[in-house]
Amino acid sequence: MKAIVQREFGPADVLVLEETERPSPGPGQVLVKVAAAGVHAVDTGIRQGYGPPTLPKPQLPMTPGREVAGTVEAVGPDVEGSWAGRRVVAHVGALSGGYAEYALAPAASLHALPDRVSFPAAIAAVGTGRTAQMVLNAARITAEDVVIVTGASGGLGNQLMQLAHSLGARVAALYGGEAKREAVTAFRRDGLVPVDTSDAAWADLMKAALEGAAPTVVLDGVGGDVARTALESLAPGGRHVIVGWASGAPVRVATDDIVERSITVGSVLGGRPADLRTLETRALEAVARGDAAPLVDEYPLADAAAAHTAIETRRSRGKVVLLPAHARPGTAHR
Numbered sequence: 001m002k003a004i005v006q007r008e009f010g011p012a013d014v015l016v017l018e019e020t021e022r023p024s025p026g027p028g029q030v031l032v033k034v035a036a037a038g039v040h041a042v043d044t045g046i047r048q049g050y051g052p053p054t055l056p057k058p059q060l061p062m063t064p065g066r067e068v069a070g071t072v073e074a075v076g077p078d079v080e081g082s083w084a085g086r087r088v089v090a091h092v093g094a095l096s097g098g099y100a101e102y103a104l105a106p107a108a109s110l111h112a113l114p115d116r117v118s119f120p121a122a123i124a125a126v127g128t129g130r131t132a133q134m135v136l137n138a139a140r141i142t143a144e145d146v147v148i149v150t151g152a153s154g155g156l157g158n159q160l161m162q163l164a165h166s167l168g169a170r171v172a173a174l175y176g177g178e179a180k181r182e183a184v185t186a187f188r189r190d191g192l193v194p195v196d197t198s199d200a201a202w203a204d205l206m207k208a209a210l211e212g213a214a215p216t217v218v219l220d221g222v223g224g225d226v227a228r229t230a231l232e233s234l235a236p237g238g239r240h241v242i243v244g245w246a247s248g249a250p251v252r253v254a255t256d257d258i259v260e261r262s263i264t265v266g267s268v269l270g271g272r273p274a275d276l277r278t279l280e281t282r283a284l285e286a287v288a289r290g291d292a293a294p295l296v297d298e299y300p301l302a303d304a305a306a307a308h309t310a311i312e313t314r315r316s317r318g319k320v321v322l323l324p325a326h327a328r329p330g331t332a333h334r
């Protein structure tokens, strides 16, 4: 089979398509014929040798990829035979190996997919979507809220934008520059305000577009100056939820923000929730219901390096997925 193999830690071009042996499922495992594999910002750090502390540093050579969707090709010795042939998605965690035509997955990690959920959408749900569910729980968003989502063109921000809107909230969806506009406006809905942060006057433009409705929540995966401006636009009593800092620096917070304006600042990054599987199930249900229609940026499996570079150079839109040639021949772009 074809798989991306990484033999050293380093820049994106260490990701090379090679001919490798198809793995056999061991006890508790299935073999998935991969139709879509997820690429995550975290993967770019793992590739360079500095993954998150929750993941062990991988042994090389390795095949990256922790999110896998496809059809069960074979089951391990003690696995329920009825999984064979089913459409599934799985977050395989440290097992890795998703950037390939076939990948192993623990049977316990499998979610059966209804036909109406596409493989790329399932990928967006099982990893990034589960984080979005975690964020929504922490933010306790209701229809009364006016929510600013930073990085709404990105994998996580785009889902947060859609899900906050599905809860009835008014949403200001922040994106950076004309090239990213469509990633936000493709989800055209009443109550959703696209805001281009490359315009120096964006905060004023946002205020005008919100017609006097003061923001009550910021869902923030970007940090830096954009997040600081968003925080300053919060109404007294507002809450700023930190999800990440794609800009390189978390939002700056001063004691005055908390004492004088009663703003609450929290993070969803510190602990791991007890039940990630429940969050994955909720994320998949949100896609099946149509509450979230994840924006997906597709690359051929062979172009894994280009997919990493797109994330690292801020050119990706939505959730990045790799498609093996056998999955959708001729449809992946670039």
Ligand SMILES: NC(=O)c1ccc[n+]([C@@H]2O[C@H](COP(=O)([O-])OP(=O)(O)OC[C@H]3O[C@@H](n4cnc5c(N)ncnc54)[C@H](OP(=O)(O)O)[C@@H]3O)[C@@H](O)[C@H]2O)c1
Pocket (backbone or CB within 6 Å): 041, 042, 127, 128, 129, 131, 132, 150, 151, 152, 153, 154, 155, 156, 157, 174, 175, 176, 177, 180, 221, 222, 243, 244, 245, 246, 247, 248, 311, 314, 316, 318, 319
């Ligand atoms: N996805 C997850 O499951 C997950 C889980 C936990 C934490 N996080 C964290 O959440 C943040 C967003 O994750 P993601 O998966 O949505 O990443 P992503 O797809 O790469 O999106 C990040 C977005 O941030 C915006 N951004 C603004 N300034 C930026 C800058 N200087 N450099 C790069 N991007 C910039 C970009 O939008 P514009 O170019 O339109 O401004 C980009 O679309 C990251 O910090 C990530 O570590 C993600």
